[in-house]
Amino acid sequence: MLSGKKILLGVTGSIAAYKAAHIVRALIKSNAEVKVIMTESACDFITPLTLSTLSKKPVAIEFIKDEESGEWENHVDWGIWADLMLIAPCSANTLSKLVNGNCDNLLLATYLSAKCPVWIAPAMDLDMFAHFSTQENLAKLNENDVYIIEPTSGELASGLEGKGRMEEPEEIHDQIVAHFNPKSNLKGKQIIITGGPTYEAIDPVRFIGNHSSGITGVLLAEACAKRGAQVILVTGPTRFKTSSANIKVIPINSANEMLAAVQANWNECQIGIFSAAVADYRPAQPADQKIKKKTDAITIELVKNPDILAWAGAHKKEDQYLVGFALETENAIENGRGKLARKNLNLLILNSLNDKGAGFGHSTNKVTFIKPNNNLINFELKNKSDVAEDILNEIETDLND
Secondary structure (H helix, E strand, O other): OOOOEEEEEEEEOOOHHHHHHHHHHHHOOOOOEEEEEEEHHHHOOOOOOHHHHOOOOOOOOOEEEOOOOOOEEOOHHHHHHHOEEEEEEEEEHHHHHHOOOOEEEEEHHHHHOOOOOEEEEEEEOOHHHHHHHHHHHHHHHOOOEEEOOOOEEEEEEOOOOOOOOOOOOOHHHHHHHHHHOOOEEEEEOOOOOOOOOOOEOOOOOOEEEOOOOOOHHHHHHHHHHHHHOOOEEEEEOOOOOOOOOEEEEEEEHHHHHHHHHHHHHHOOOOEEEOOOEOOEEOOOOOOOOOOOOOOOOOOOOEEEEOOOHHHHOOOOOOOOOEEEEEEEEOOOOHHHHHHHOOOOEEEEEEOOOOOOOOOOOEEEEEEEEEHHHHEEOOOOOOEEEHHHHHHHHHHHHHOOO
């Protein structure tokens, strides 16, 4: 559920610090990567060894790791590393320092350097929690996009009973899972995705192909799986892998093999995202043996490959949603609109090789969405993983309409 996510847990001086062990364990079981920073006072309630053992990583406490060598903990690196920073428990003292920008320990310095969402789970006695200063501090943090995990009511360490008890680790874990896996109307849907190049054999050694890496198809498949979809990824040769249990990979080489896989699965799917860079032509008669270099020139007869996207569009049912990709070097919008209509698409993702940092061989891409009724949505240059999210967001918006 949290595979690949990096969670930075801050632990402060509160009797609820013992719950940090349960939080770490739950996050690790969900395949998150966890690092822990403790304040000095937190060590009075739970040992660094406990949290280090559970997180499988050293726990940081002081700025200086080794006085003799001068080795220090880089709070900036800690803040950049995390996908989410959680301070649990968050004492009244630390809460006040967060609001005022105090920076007298490693945890606070890391908070001031954090580039990710920051969550806090307050833990204190009921009078401390109800105090106007605490409530004002919580309101200020909330106004500045720090997410507050509200404490619950119950028996407190003082013997009193009321609000101030830190939320239970299981609930905190579930809220983190929901944050990274928001509810999606793609959940449970069958989605077929094509990706990568096709290799059209000239002989057993040589082929006709293109520069597609296959990363876009893999990123789309992973993004769909994270939203709860069941994915069939039909991909040409690629070095990129996916390990999600929700993704069935069908590896292919040629356009004809890709067509056969699409024909076998498209009818059972609700959504198709066809991002593959399919070769337009293939050798008419591939040689059975390696062609020897005997002459200065060679002629290879090429025949047209099947149009896989056109086939899917022609066989699309009313309740199916079809996305195609286009790579253009001239008259991009006009050609894209024509492809959208001819191939019966709901959405066309237009790429241009004229944009620096876009297209094959880059980790980034710059795309335009073309939709029916001449609707255009332009995007800036982004990481391809973010482009994948933009595509799924647009699909979900259309499905909600």
